[in-house]
Amino acid sequence: MTLALGCIADDYTGASDLANTLTRCGLRTVQTIGIPADDLQLPEVDAVVVSLKSRSIAASKAVEKSRAAEKWMRSRGADHVLFKICSTFDSTDAGNIGPVMDALRIDSGDSIVLVTPAFPETGRTVYQGNLFVGAVPLNESPLKDHPLNPMHDSNLVRVLARQSVTNIGLVDLGVVACGADVVRTHLDGLSENGFGAAIIDAVFASDLETIGAVALGHRVSVGASGMGLGLARALVASGRVKANAATSIKDTPVGGAAACLAGSCSQATLQQIARAEQVMPVLHLDPEQVIAGGAEVQRALGWAKERLGKGPVLIASSSTPDQVTALQKRHGRDAAGHAIEQAMADLAEGLVRAGVQRLVVAGGETSGAVVDRLGIPGFLVGAEIAAGVPVLRAVGAAERQMLLALKSGNFGGPAFFEDALGLMT
Ligand SMILES: Nc1ncnc2c1ncn2[C@@H]1O[C@H](COP(=O)(O)OP(=O)(O)O)[C@@H](O)[C@H]1O
Numbered sequence: 423m424t425l426a427l428g429c430i431a432d433d434y435t436g437a438s439d440l441a442n443t444l445t446r447c448g449l450r451t452v453q454t455i456g457i458p459a460d461d462l463q464l465p466e467v468d469a470v471v472v473s474l475k476s477r478s479i480a481a482s483k484a485v486e487k488s489r490a491a492e493k494w495m496r497s498r499g500a501d502h503v504l505f506k507i508c509s510t511f512d513s514t515d516a517g518n519i520g521p522v523m524d525a526l527r528i529d530s531g532d533s534i535v536l537v538t539p540a541f542p543e544t545g546r547t548v549y550q551g552n553l554f555v556g557a558v559p560l561n562e563s564p565l566k567d568h569p570l571n572p573m574h575d576s577n578l579v580r581v582l583a584r585q586s587v588t589n590i591g592l593v594d595l596g597v598v599a600c601g602a603d604v605v606r607t608h609l610d611g612l613s614e615n616g617f618g619a620a621i622i623d624a625v626f627a628s629d630l631e632t633i634g635a636v637a638l639g640h641r642v643s644v645g646a647s648g649m650g651l652g653l654a655r656a657l658v659a660s661g662r663v664k665a666n667a668a669t670s671i672k673d674t675p676v677g678g679a680a681a682c683l684a685g686s687c688s689q690a691t692l693q694q695i696a697r698a699e700q701v702m703p704v705l706h707l708d709p710e711q712v713i714a715g716g717a718e719v720q721r722a723l724g725w726a727k728e729r730l731g732k733g734p735v736l737i738a739s740s741s742t743p744d745q746v747t748a749l750q751k752r753h754g755r756d757a758a759g760h761a762i763e764q765a766m767a768d769l770a771e772g773l774v775r776a777g778v779q780r781l782v783v784a785g786g787e788t789s790g791a792v793v794d795r796l797g798i799p800g801f802l803v804g805a806e807i808a809a810g811v812p813v814l815r816a817v818g819a820a821e822r823q824m825l826l827a828l829k830s831g832n833f834g835g836p837a838f839f840e841d842a843l844g845l846m847t
């Protein structure tokens with residue numbers, strides 16, 4: 423296998439979002455969980471997205487894991503490696519975007535790295551270095567209340583400068599609009615003046631194409647699915663990847679019982695859960711009881727097993743921002759998050775034992791905990807449920823066939839859970 427593009431994603435939902443974009447742009451793509459084992463049977467692909475659960479761990483660990491993934495990709499022929507971050511730049515001042523970017527830049531020998539989380543299809547645009555989520559700046563969006571990494575500054579030049587050892591420049595939309603050659607000249611100027619990375623504005627898909635064409639001339643880039651789109655289109659345009667080479671996974675039905683787990687507390691997920699209550703049984707976990715011990719998981723599994731024969735069920739830990747803050751005050755942010763993620767993993771394991779073969783998971787960290795527990799080594803991309811969320815078919819898992827959907831907390835329309843199950847047959 424010779425890779426045209428290697429990608430390192432800092433969470434599993436983000437990885438499936440990127441794998442979806444690359445597939446839709448014509449790249450044969452596989453999503454792996456961590457660096458694939460040598461004996462994992464993978465199809466011939468143009469791109470591999472290695473999923474890490476590295477967004478909220480210590481920066482030094484995130485760097486170590488990302489470097490190992492980069493090394494693996496380079497050894498498989500990847501000239502360019504994309505570090506896939508969240509389109510809402512989810513991170514804290516302690517990292518992990520800056521430290522990983524710095525390490526990959528040094529390893530690659532690049533003098534300057536292009537960075538953009540823009541993904542216009544999902545309403546993420548960057549103008550003058552400021553990230554907008556729909557019509558509002560990042561710091562006014564629901565991301566200001568994220569349970570693990572609340573975002574309070576929409577100026578990404580400032581945000582990244584707090585995380586990185588290098589100076590962070592800006593390539594503004596006026597420069598991007600002048601085309602790839604002007605962007606290259608601007609980057610040369612920044613690099614000569616000691617800038618090791620630059621936030622680049624993007625509002626339209628055409629901006630991403632310009633950015634992709636420039637980024638492909640470098641060894642490393644940092645961005646969300648929009649950067650993936652730009653790189654994929656540039657690869658196809660350059661003839662390095664055959665257009666329309668992507669093959670969607672076979673739609674052979676998997677059958678079996680279906681269930682949904684929600685650990686995301688985003689506004690979008692809370693609305694989707696409320697909507698799901700109209701069409702399927704929904705159990706709201708008591709987060710306090712979840713942290714207290716295993717009885718709440720057992721209660722939820724008993725509840726689900728009584729209903730799974732009749733149709734899909736949804737189990738949610740999700741709470742409103744006020745409730746999340748109150749719980750975190752009592753137990754600590756990381757401890758509360760970790761305990762709930764592990765409970766979600768216990769639930770997923772129990773549900774699969776009870777015959778679930780179609781599983782929808784809402785939340786990035788939550789998906790990471792669930793997929794790790796299920797021991798799934800990788801996924802092929804199927805139909806698109808919503809922008810950034812594909813149906814995934816597990817590969818390399820021994821016993822039963824499984825379909826999953828790993829939904830970023832913020833993605834999907836109000837009827838997401840129904841939409842997903844409708845495509846996961
Ligand atoms: N009721 C709750 N109170 C506090 N934290 C919660 C609650 N429910 C879930 N969590 C935690 O919030 C975090 C949500 O993050 P994640 O799953 O990545 O969702 P998103 O995709 O919205 O970012 C996880 O660590 C999860 O365990």
Ligand SMILES: O=C(O)[C@@H](O)C(=O)COP(=O)(O)O
Pocket residue numbers: 433435436437439440507508509510512646647785786787810829830831832
């Ligand atoms: O880029 C995005 O917004 C997503 O692909 C993503 O990374 C999702 O992260 P979570 O919201 O934590 O699921």
